[in-house]
Amino acid sequence: QVQLQESGPGLVKPSQTLSLTCTVSGGSISSGGFYWSWIRHLPGKGLEWIGYIYYTGSTHYNPSLNSRVSISVDSSKNQFSLKLSSVTAADTAIYFCARDNDSSGHYHTFDFWGQGTQVTVSS
């Protein structure tokens, strides 16, 4: 059973960079057919997909966040990471990492998720 776990600071100051890491267990991040995504749940709003990375390092980001987002992968540690720069209070959310399955009949479905981590942007 694949498991994902987010880690990182729960409080970030405005204008700084939010940094989170997702550790994957029970499966290899280098398995083909799977992308690794970050998703956030904004308070009072719905879920927003942030972006994904493939184990090769190929990335794709939500255009609305593209200029501020960077996702990287460390296959040796079975981890991938999110950096979101120039944060404001509007970036306060619960951040999830998830496996994006593009195999076995799935077409980019999020089939495994981390528990989520609350990140608050405040001075």
Place this chain on the structure above:
Amino acid sequence: DIQMTQSPSSLSASVGDRVTMTCRASQRINRSLNWYQQKPGKAPKLLIYTASSLENGVPSRFSGSGSGTDFTLTISGLQPEDSATYFCQQSYSSAYTFGQGTKLEI
């Protein structure tokens, strides 16, 4: 962006009922539509993928249908544990988007 609109925003039902909720896309997305269940404080759980395929381990009382722009999630024989918020998500466009959710109270 493809906008996903869910209705109703909330509904109340009883154990044993059959409920249906809908998700509408702002443009045609073929069958690239997934449904998730989220309970408070928990991560979303995949229920249905590609509009009507049941994810492994999900009870058969959950079913999905639709194609193009209009999709439905049906729960037959409601159980108390089905109380949750349900989200749809389109994977047709590479900028994935989610609906705002339907909160189901039992």
